[in-house]
Every structure is written in structure tokens, then in C-alpha cells.
Ligand code: FES
């Protein structure tokens with residue numbers, strides 16, 4: 001990653017050029033009472049940056065990311081895709097699940113730089129031409145979200161399952177979603193929703 | 204009792220915001236971005252009990268990107284709700300007289316996780332880095348984690364004057380009281396049984412880690428925060444910051460769960476507010492999952508000693524309970540233990556001491572006083588039934604509370620819940636009269652429990668408006684924590700107005716735009732705020748009948764703040780649970796293989812979400828029975844099992860399919876006879892599971908959670 005630390009292009013220019021959202025640090029009005037805002041800005045620019053290219057929900061993005069950013073941070077804070085939630089930020093809950101080249105991955109435990117050259121799908125990418133997916137509709141009809149905070153992750157894991165197995169058994173559904181906790185404990189309804197979205201509608 | 208069908212109410216209705224919830228568009232607090240906002244993180248004590256001798260923030264302040272650092276030296280903000288049970292609904296006056304005021308930052312730190320400093324910076328990474336640069340010199344003090352040790356003479360004093368918590372008048376009094384004649388009750392008994400039961404601390408652990416985003420417009424604070432009650436949160440925050448209510452606007456459009464302890468403000472709301480005021484920009488405080496686990500609140504742990512007198516025919520004649528509740532170092536909520544009143548026995552005594560320890564602060568979690576108490580008393584009674592050779596179902600029907608001359612209910616279905624549940628579950632065939640008699644190594648057993656839960660009425664407000672277009676807008680101070688309150692409120696308005704649900708809009712979760720709501724806690728939202736919606740709709744209908752529909756730019760507006768009563772009668776929701784478990788006597792695993800519930804919650808307004816409130820609560824209760832725990836290292840006072848992994852929360856693979864039946868009734872009160880739903884399901888789940896384990900292995904499990912080691916210890 002060392003060679004990709006870019007000193008020729010300032011991050012501001014680079015991000016501006018790719019249409020990605022502007023980082024908050026660049027837009028902060030400086031209000032510190034006893035420190036120079038200038039030195040702050042400079043120091044923050046010193047954070048190692050890596051230029052990556054990735055596809056998110058079918059759109060290609062070229063972005064300079066801080067090496068310490070997780071994929072969740074890139075999506076939520078810099079690409080404006082806040083549908084991916086953070087429940088624990090340490091690989092325990094699955095709220096942050098996205099599809100990485102079609103496979104479910106915890107985006108909180110995936111560094112943004114690791115997504116270079118890969119394709120990411122988030123909950124925002126499930127709706128196609130204004131229509132929710134069959135699975136999303138089943139989640140609506142079967143009351144799968146209570147508070148809704150785990151819902152994006154449940155949907156992504158279930159989407160991956162249905163892509164590789166259009167007719168999973170209840171056991172297979174539970175196994176595929178085992179990494180997605182729901183503290184509202186709406187597990188029964190979530191499984192019922194996924195069943196309804198299988199090819200046979202759970203019959 | 205048959206109920207009259209209605210048009211909208213009672214029909215399965217998808218949540219009106221389901222689309223936002225399944226497309227990622229629902230905006231939770233952390234999703235909000237404001238121009239120029241800063242991020243703040245909180246540094247926490249890593250020792251259980253200490254005085255801060257010195258705190259040096261200079262290196263943190265010098266870190267580029269840091270905008271401000273806050274400690275007890277820079278900001279002395281009372282965190283009122285912490286020591287006085289916050290919210291308008293509780294004791295407001297107590298703040299002036301309490302001798303145990305909690306501050307947002309305290310130089311006397313009393314638990315691992317207590318906030319000691321906060322940093323606001325340009326992003327969360329800088330803020331986190333700065334936390335590492337703060338140097339604190341602690342003078343460590345002896346600590347105490349165990350409730351019994353905490354009240355022994357010579358125990359480390361967490362507060363001067365001793366570790367028994369103060370009531371609202373600064374007295375160290377037990378909670379409880381006496382009914383009937385206890386001595387006579389024991390004298391009448393043929394046998395007296397005594398036993399001890401303990402329950403663990405359970406973190407609410409809602410999926411959304413807490414956060415707060417504050418900014419100011421002049422002298423007005425705008426606070427985005429996940430709260431179960433915007434009205435109570437506003438009032439708490441205003442009080443703690445020395446503002447008037449109208450100077451605080453609390454907004455919560457979506458929140459990732461709330462299981463009881465968010466109907467008020469939190470210290471991080473105050474930190475966000477203070478940073479935003481000092482710096483003149485919006486500030487978002489984010490808690491990490493670990494912060495959330497150790498420095499918010501969860502169900503208080505208990506030690507319960509019971510003494511029960513019983514006649515040979517199985518009639519209970521006296522019940523005595525002495526208990527201790529572990530509240531952590533600050534009193535946030537009552538510490539009471541419920542359950543005794545589900546028995547008819549009139550000779551009772553209860554005495555519960557809420558006790559301070561150097562653990563995480565305890566607070567409300569779904570039916571705050573119930574699952575602990577029901578675990579205690581119904582384990583005790585189950586034991587008594589077996590000792591007398593009586594089937595627990597028969598023992599329940601014999602001893603449960605029933606309506607009497609002096610104890611009248613608005614309606615009563617507890618016997619029906621028990622009988623119907625026993626039949627659906629096939630109790631006669633699944634229950635083993637001889638506990639532990641199954642062939643190993645995997646042993647099956649069945650258990651049951653029964654409950655009632657207050658479906659009280661009370662005041663809340665709603666506003667309803669109609670315009671010339673014929674659109675109706677409901678204004679209610681609900682935040683929709685999960686049960687679907689927005690949908691329920693809209694359905695109630697549509698029903699009473701006789702219009703389709705699609706004609707109704709809702710404004711919610713904003714203390715400036717919505718009138719007072721009791722908030723979504725105590726399972727009161729539907730009954731109280733929902734009833735206000737119905738009353739406002741009645742008024743609006745009257746106005747429309749008198750004046751016709753509004754024309755042009757005019758509107759008609761109705762509001763209501765009803766405070767209905769039950770005329771001295773008890774209004775309760777009822778339920779019975781029947782559980783079958785398999786216990787692996789080699790591994791110590793317990794699996795729930797069948798779970799049947801029968802609940803009476805009055806009229807069910809929206810069947811699917813109501814069902815899922817029961818199922819979700821039952822599953823949380825199974826977690827409390829079998830796995831969830833926050834354990835401490837007794838040598839150093841460090842918490843060992845924070846987070847979902849170590850807290851061992853149930854996953855898709857661990858949960859059974861819950862079979863629930865609602866007995867629907869209409870007692871003519873509440874909105875169309877609706878009663879309490881949200882908390883009902885968790886109350887008896889732990890004890891029902893524990894009783895089934897007893898039936899399977901023939902050993903009484905007296906301490907929650909029922910983990911492998913405890914099973915193996917008795918079956919090996
Ligand atoms: S937020 Fe990634 S696993 Fe919990």
C-alpha cells in the first residue's frame with residue numbers, strides 16, 4: 001500500500017475529481033480558541049491515503065481513502081450510503097453486512113483499501129428501477145424489521161443465500177443468517193420473510 | 204368474550220414506514236450529517252473505584268484536529284436523571300434535595316466505564332487518538348461488586364452513609380410492604396419452605412449504539428438522540444442544563460431499539476450539548492459498542508430469599524420475600540422486584556433493598572421489575588408444587604389471583620390463558636410427574652409459568668388536523684422504537700375517523716412539533732397516547748359534523764389529553780407460557796424445543812407486530828434464562844463479558860419457533876379495549892424455561908443464567 005500514498009494529488013482535489021462526498025475535515029469552519037486551524041488541517045492531510053477503485057451498487061468510484069477507514073466508514077461517511085449500519089464495529093453482530101463480490105462480508109471488519117478492485121453491494125442497491133426486491137417486499141409483508149437496525153444486514157445475507165440457493169430450507173436460512181444478530185429478537189419473522197421469498201414461497 | 208370486528212384496527216397492516224426500513228432510507232441519529240459537525244468520544248474510567256487526583260489533557264489538546272476536551276474540571280453538569288429517576292413522570296423535586304447527585308463527569312469514579320473526559324475533534328479517529336493521550340492519576344479505592352458484601356459493616360463506601368440507595372427523600376428504606384397477616388398465614392400452614400434465587404445483570408443491548416447530535420440556534424438546543432420519549436428527554440435535558448423546556452428540541456425519527464432505559468436523557472446528550480455550545484458547531488457524540496455496554500444501563504441483578512407457607516391441600520397461606528437489587532453506583536430506577544401479586548395469598552411481606560456496587564449502573568429493561576421477580580417466585584412455587592406432589596398447572600389454578608369483592612378486575616382471563624395453553628402444548632403428555640426420569644443422555648422436560656402485567660391508563664396528548672384536501676395529520680410524541688407505534692397511532696385515527704389509512708399522515712418524534720407523550724415505555728404508549736388519538740379524532744368528527752369539512756386554506760384542529768380511569772378496578776394483561784426443553788447431560792446444553800404462549804392483551808390492534816412483540820420478548824427472555832450475563836473479575840473489578848459475543852446473545856440458530864395465541868377481549872377501556880403487549884412476553888420466559896429444566900433433570904436451577912457449567916455440576 002506504501003506506493004499508493006499519493007503526495008502529488010492533494011486529497012481534496014482527488015476526491016473532488018471523483019465526485020465522492022467531501023470529507024468533513026475539509027469543510028469544518030475553524031473555531032478552535034487556542035490552536036491554529038491551519039496546522040490541524042495539515043496534520044490531518046498527513047494521514048496515509050490510498051487511491052482505490054471499487055464498484056458500489058453498479059457505479060464505479062475512484063476514491064482516496066485513509067488507510068484506517070473501514071469499508072463501512074467509506075460507505076457511510078464518504079459515499080453517503082448510510083443504509084449499512086454499525087451495531088458493534090467489531091465483527092459481532094452483522095448489522096454492517098454488505099456483499100463483496102456477491103459474498104456477505106462484515107464491512108466493519110473490512111478495511112476500505114481491501115475493497116480495491118472489488119464490487120460492493122449494499123442495501124441501497126437492492127431496489128431496481130424503483131421496485132423493491134422480492135425479498136424486501138417479503139420483509140415488509142412479514143414484519144421482518146422491528147426497530148430495523150439489523151434489517152440491512154439480514155437482507156444482504158439473505159440476498160446472498162437466495163442467489164446461490166433459490167429454495168433453502170428453514171435450517172439453511174438460519175445457518176446463512178447466523179451471523180446477523182437481532183436484539184429485537186425478531187428471528188421468527190425474519191426467517192418467515194426469507195421463506196416467503198424463496199422460489200416456492202416457503203410452501 | 205367476543206369482540207366486535209372493526210375496519211382498520213385488527214387488520215394486519217404493514218408498518219407505514221416499512222419501506223424506509225427495508226431500503227436503508229430510515230435515518231437513525233448517526234446517519235445525520237450537518238455542515239461543520241465535529242465528532243466526540245468519551246474516555247472512561249478503567250478502574251472500579253477511585254478519586255481522580257490529577258487529570259492532564261494537554262497532550263490531547265495539542266493533537267492536531269482536536270477542538271476541545273472536557274472533564275470534571277471544565278464542566279460540572281448535573282446528570283439528574285442518573286440519581287433521581289429522570290423524566291417528568293418521576294420525581295422532579297428530588298433534584299433539589301438529593302445528597303447523591305451524579306454529574307456528567309465525576310472526580311469520584313465509581314465503576315469501570317464511568318465517563319471521565321470527552322474529546323471533540325474533526326473526525327472520530329482523531330477523537331479516539333486524543334483519548335489515549337489523556338493522563339489520569341487515580342487514587343484507587345477499595346471496591347465492592349457483590350450486593351451482600353456491599354451492605355456488610357466495613358464495606359467500601361461508594362457513597363458516604365453506606366451503600367443502600369436513597370429513596371426520593373434521602374432515606375435508606377426497603378421497598379415493599381405487608382398485606383394481610385403474615386404471622387397468621389405461617390401459623391395456618393402445614394409446611395413452610397424456604398429458598399434463595401438469584402438473577403443476573405442483563406444489558407438492554409439494543410442494536411444501535413447510542414449517540415447524540417447537538418447544535419444550537421441562539422439559546423435554543425436542538426438535540427437528535429435515540430430516545431423512547433422525546434418529551435421526557437427534553438425535560439430532563441432542560442433541567443440538567445438549567446434551561447426551560449422550550450429551549451430544548453429533541454428529535455428522534457428512527458431508533459435502533461429501546462428496551463426500557465431510554466425514556467429520558469443520557470449523559471452523552473449533555474456532553475454533545477455542552478460541546479456544541481462551547482464550539483458553536485454541531486457535535487456528534489458516538490458511543491462504541493463497549494461504551495454502550497458498560498456505560499449505559501441494564502436489568503438490575505437480584506438476590507431473593509423466599510419463605511412460603513402452604514397447607515397440605517396445596518393452598519398457599521403466606522409469602523415472604525427479602526431481597527437485594529444491585530443498582531450499580533448510581534440510582535437510575537427503582538430496584539423493585541415484582542411478582543407476588545399474581546398469587547391469591549393475602550398474607551405477604553416484601554422487603555427489597557436497592558444496593559450500590561461498583562458495577563455498571565442498572566436501569567429499566569423491558570418490564571423492569573418483572574422477569575427477576577417472576578423467576579424467583581414461580582421457581583419457588585414450582586418447587587413447592589413438586590414437594591406436595593401436585594401438578595404445577597393445578598397448583599397454579601389453585602393459587603393464582605382471582606377476582607374478589609375487594610379485588611376487582613376490568614376483565615379476567617388468567618385461568619383461560621393457563622387452561623388453553625396447557626391444552627395447546629399437550630401438557631398432560633409432555634410434562635413428567637417424576638422430574639429427571641427421562642432416559643439420558645438428552646433429557647426432556649416441560650415447564651410452565653403464568654403472569655399478569657399492569658395495563659394502566661394515564662394521561663398523554665394527541666393533536667389531529669384536517670385540511671381542505673381531506674388529509675388528516677396526527678401529531679404524537681412517539682418515536683417508534685420497534686413495535687410500530689406510528690402505524691398503530693395512524694390506524695387508531697383512521698378507525699375513529701372512518702377514513703382509509705392512506706388519508707392519514709403522521710408527525711412524530713419531535714418535541715417541538717408534537718404534544719406530550721408518555722413515551723414508549725411501560726407498554727403504555729398504545730393505551731395512553733393511542734387513547735388520546737381516539738379522543739382527538741372524536742372531537743374532530745364532532746367539529747366536522749358541526750362545521751363541515753374545511754375549505755380553502757382553513758383547517759380544523761382537535762386535541763385531547765384524556766386521563767381515563769378504571770374506577771378502582773385492576774386492569775391487567777394476562778399470559779401463560781409452556782416450554783419443552785432438551786438438556787444434554789453430557790455437554791450441559793439446554794435447547795428449547797417447543798414454546799407455547801397464550802396472552803390476553805385486550806383487543807389486538809395490529810396482529811403481526813403484536814405477535815412479534817411477544818415472540819421477540821420471549822426470545823430475549825430465553826437469553827436471560829440461558830446465556831446472557833455480565834461477569835466481573837472479582838480480583839480487580841473489571842467487567843469480562845461486554846459485547847454480543849461474550850454476552851452470548853442468541854442467534855438465528857439458537858431460537859425456537861414461538862407459538863402464540865391471543866385471547867382477544869374488549870373491556871371498554873383504552874383505545875378499543877387494547878391493553879399492554881410490548882413487555883408481556885418477557886416476564887415469565889426465564890422462569891418457564893427454568894421450570895422445564897427442573898422437569899428434565901430433577902435439579903432446581905436457582906441462579907440465572909442456566910449455563911453449561913451449572914448443569915454439569917448437578918448432573919455429573
Ligand atoms: S457492525 Fe460489523 S459486525 Fe457488528
Ligand code: FES
Pocket residue numbers: 144145146147148149150151181182183184185186410459460685
Ligand atoms: S429489528 Fe431491531 S435489531 Fe433486528
